Amino acid sequence: MPKVLYDTICTLTELRYFVFHGNFYADGAEAYQMEFWIRHIDGSRFKSDAERQKVIQFS
Incomplete structure (x- = not known):
């Protein structure tokens, strides 16, 4: 779970976004939702909607 979270934050940073709030739900080592x-x-x-889709695709 920590690697996925780290990779997601790094990807968003590379896309020039910052996270101002986040939640994740997990059961042990398995993440169910971030x-x-x-x-x-x-x-x-x-x-634009295209920009939204780009972020969804890379996250």
């Missing part, structure tokens, strides 16, 4: 509230590094939200 959710993140993110913003672009400049503070803006998604500018």
